[in-house]
Amino acid sequence: xxxxxxxxxxxxxxxxxxxxxxxxxxxxxxxxxxxxxxxxxxxxxxxxxxxxxxxxxxxxxxxxxxxxxxxxxxxxxxxxxxxxxxxxxxxxxxxxxxxxxxxxxxxxxxxxxxxxxxxxxxxxxxxxxxxxxxxxxxxxxxxxxxxxxxxxxxxxxxxxxxxxxxxxxxxxxxxxxxxxxxxxxxxxxxxxxxxxxxxxx
Numbered sequence: 001x002x003x004x005x006x007x008x009x010x011x012x013x014x015x016x017x018x019x020x021x022x023x024x025x026x027x028x029x030x031x032x033x034x035x036x037x038x039x040x041x042x043x044x045x046x047x048x049x050x051x052x053x054x055x056x057x058x059x060x061x062x063x064x065x066x067x068x069x070x071x072x073x074x075x076x077x078x079x080x081x082x083x084x085x086x087x088x089x090x091x092x093x094x095x096x097x098x099x100x101x102x103x104x105x106x107x108x109x110x111x112x113x114x115x116x117x118x119x120x121x122x123x124x125x126x127x128x129x130x131x132x133x134x135x136x137x138x139x140x141x142x143x144x145x146x147x148x149x150x151x152x153x154x155x156x157x158x159x160x161x162x163x164x165x166x167x168x169x170x171x172x173x174x175x176x177x178x179x180x181x182x183x184x185x186x187x188x189x190x191x192x193x194x195x196x197x198x199x200x201x
Contacts, residue, residue: 050175051141051151056183059191063181066171070145070178076110079180083171087111090180091164091172091188093147095136095156098125103139105149105158107172107188112161112200119199123159146177149192158194165189165196 047053047065056063068082080087090110097103098120108114120128133144141153149158149172164170165185172188174181188194 048174048176048179050148050179052148052173052175053150053181055151056181056191061183061187061191063174063183065174066180066182068178068180072145079171080110083180085171089167089170091170093149093173095131095139095147096128097131097135098123099127103131103135103154103156104128105152105156105192106197106199107149107158107160107164107194108200109161109164114161115199115201119159119197122197122199123195142173142175143177146173146175146179148173148175149188151175158192159197159199160185160189160192160194161200162196162198163200 046067048067053063053065066083068079071078076087076090076092080090083090087110091107092110094106094108094114095103096106096114096116096119104123106114106119116128116130120126131139136142136144136147139152139154139156140147141151142148167185169182170185170188171180171182173179189196
């Protein structure tokens with residue numbers, strides 16, 4: 001066996017792979033796809049236990065854990081910087097509500113905004129708006145800044161921006177401030193039984 005080291009913060013620092021050819025080029029993104037079931041199912045002893053991580057394990061979902069120094073009002077720009085990844089791959093969890101105050105979840109690229117007018121049109125509502133922080137907390141059980149779509153207190157419909165599925169790997173809140181999980185976007189779609197929308201601005 002040989003050891004492959006990745007200098008970024010987003011992959012395990014050491015990955016064991018079979019020796020085949022000393023000149024073999026190892027691409028960590030490919031390794032993630034090939035070995036994600038074995039690599040990501042290993043629970044990081046430093047990672048927090050949250051309703052989100054319990055949900056993922058209960059559903060047999062592969063994920064990686066990524067802790068970083070949280071900054072108030074820093075948003076996805078800070079987490080992307082701290083994890084040294086593109087903000088486009090950091091997915092924000094937005095808690096919104098329709099005209100009847102029925103909550104819903106929208107998953108959007110960190111560097112894009114949601115067109116609430118277009119979202120309302122696509123999901124058949126008169127209007128959609130962002131929930132107040134205290135309302136979002138009541139629906140999800142999470143504090144703002146640590147909101148995850150997994151293991152929410154109240155079941156809610158989930159809508160994912162379609163282009164999220166174009167990414168090889170996404171980073172999304174794991175149920176605590178300063179903690180993201182890495183997951184394949186198609187797994188995200190499946191486990192949340194989400195619907196796709198085209199509402200990015």
